[in-house]
Amino acid sequence: MEKHGKRIFGIDLGTTYSSVAYIDEFGKAVIIPNAENERVTPSVVFFDGDSVVVGDVAKESSKLYPNEVVSFVKRAMGEPNFVFEYNNEDYRAEEISAYILKKLAQDAEQYLGEKVTDVVITCPAYFGINEREATRKAGEIAGFNVRQIINEPTAAAIAYGTLDTQDSRVVLVYDLGGGTFDVTMIDIQKDSVEVVCTGGDHNLGGKDWDDRIVAYMVDKYQEETQRNEDILEDPDTCQDMQLSAEKAKKIMSQRTKTPISVTHGGERVKIVLEREKFEELTADLVERTIDFTKDMLNAAKEKGYHHFDEIILVGGSTRMPNIQERIKQEFSITPKVFDPDEAIAKGAAIYGWKLSLNDGLIQRLAEKTKKSVEEFANLSEMIETEQVKPEDFKAAAQAVADDTGYTLPAIQSAMLKVKNVTSKSFGVVAHNPKNEEIVFNLVLRNTTVPISRQKNFYTAVENQQTVLIRIMESETSQVEIPIEHAVEIKTAVLNLPPHLPADLPIEITFSLNEEGRLHITALETSQSRQVEVVLDTASVIQGEALEKAKARSQSLVVH
DSSP states (O other): OOTTOSOEEEEEOOSSEEEEEEEOTTSOEEEOOOTTSOSSEEOOEEEETTEEEESHHHHHHTTTOGGGEEOOGGGGTTOTTOOEEETTEEEOHHHHHHHHHHHHHHHHHHHHSSOOOEEEEEEOTTOOHHHHHHHHHHHHHTTOEEEEEEEHHHHHHHHHHHHOOOSOEEEEEEEEOSSOEEEEEEEEOSSEEEEEEEEEETTOSHHHHHHHHHHHHHHHHHHHHTOOOOGGGSHHHHHHHHHHHHHHHHHHTTSSEEEEEEEETTEEEEEEEEHHHHHHHHHHHHHHHHHHHHHHHHHHHHTTOOOOSEEEEESGGGGSHHHHHHHHHHHSSOOEEOOTTTHHHHHHHHHHHHHHHHHHHHHHHHHHHTOOGGGGTTHHHHHHTTOSOHHHHHHHHHHHHHHHOOOHHHHHGGGOEEEEEOSSEEEEEEEOTTOOEEEEEEEOTTOEESEEEEEEEEOSSTTOOEEEEEEEEESOOOSEEEGGGEEEEEEEEEEOOSSOOTTOEEEEEEEEOTTOOEEEEEEETTTTEEEEEEOOOTTSOOHHHHHHHHHHHHTOOBO
C-alpha cells in the first residue's frame, strides 16, 4: 500500500459553490485551492465554442453570454425534463455537474501532483432516489470511482465531531446553502455519528433571497422610470441583476445598507437597499426554515429525542445576521457558525479517509486470517460481535499504521460508525379494502438505513397474467396515503404462471442501503417467479446518453 494509503477525496458539489478536500499527512482535513487560488469554485459552467469553462470566469461571462452559461444546475439533478442545448447537442444536469467535478479534480491534481480517482460526493439530506443516482452518475461521467454519496449535514457533523473533545452530544445541523436547505438532528458519540431524522427543501436556498432582491430592484426600476415592462425578459439584464443581488446580499451581512444600480435599455437607476428592508422582503423565507426545523424536531420526539445540545450553522447563507437572530429567538440557544463554506467538503474527506483506512484494515485482516476480502465487508459489525479477534485487529491496525505513517489511534478511529436515515418514504401502489388505489409505504421517512422491509400483496383476479409494480416515493410519514401524494420513480412487471387463483400472495421486499439506494424484489409464491429492480431510474441519464456523456467528458479539458 502506498504511503498514506489510497487517497479518497471529499467533494462538496454545491448549488452555487463547490469545493474539494483531502486528508494531509497529519490526518487533518484540508481544502484544496483551485487554479485561481480560491478555496471555493462557483458551480457555473460556460460553453465557450469547443471549450467548457467552469468557475469565476464562467460566472462573470454570464453577463455577456447568458444563453451559454448554466448556473444552479444542482436544482435540476434527477429532473427528467431538464436539458441544456448548445451547438445542437443536449446536455443533462448530470453531465454539466460532471464538468464542475472535473474542474475541481484537475485543479486538485495540479496542486497535489497526484491523480484524483476515488471520491466521496455529498448531496442534500433531502435528495431522493433520482437525485442521489444523478449525483453518482455525475461522478462517473467525470471519470471517478464514486466510493459513496453521503448527506451534507452528516459530512458537516463528521467534521464537527472530530474537532470537539466532548464525548457525546445531540446536535442540530442547520444547513442553508445557495440552493438547498436541510435541517438534521445528529447524535454524536465517541465512536459513532447517528442521524436521528432530517427535513428540509432542496428548492430553498440563498438564491431565493437573491430573487427577492431582484424583484425589489424591478419594482424600483419601474417606479423610477414609470415603465411597466418586465425587464427580466432581457437575458442580459436578468443575469446582471442576479449577480448584483448576490453581491448585495453578501454586503448586507456586514453592513446595514448598500447601493445597487439597474441598467436596462440605456437607462440606469440607482437604488439603496437597507438591511431592514432586505429582512422584511425575505422574512417568510426565514420562517420556512424555522417551520421545517420544528417539523423535524416533532419527528425526533417520536424517536425519543426531546432535546438537543447545540445548533451548528453550515452553508454560506447562514452568514446572514437575521438567520442567527431568528434561530436564537425561536430555540433559546445561540447557534455556532461552523466553517460554513468548507465543513461539508472536509467532512466528506474525513469520511473518505476512514473508508481508505478501513480498506487497509480489511486487506491486512484478509492476509492474516487467510480469508477473502469480501468476508470482511461489514468489519465494524464483525468487531462489535467479536467475529474478529482483538489481537488480529490490533495487528492489522499496527500494520496499516506502519504502511501509512498515521498513528495507531487514528487507524482505530476508522471504525467510526455512521448511521443515516432515509429522507423519503417508499412504497407501491395497491388497492385498499374499498378497492381504491392507494400508496402503501413499506419504508417510512426517517427510518435508519440500511433497512429491509417485506410485505405480501395479493393478485386481484383469477388467471391474472402479470403484476405491474409501481414504485412510489413520498415525503409523508404515513403507511397508507392517497396516490396523488406520491411520485412514481420506477415500474416493474412480474409475469405470472397460468391458471392462478385470485388472492395469490406476491411477496415484495424493499431494501435501502447506507446511501439511500433502493433494491426491490417481487416474488410470486406458487412457483417462485421473481423480478428484481435496482433503482436506476428513468429520469436519470443512462444507456446511450450516459455513454455519450462519458465519451465527451473524457475528451474534454475543462478550463
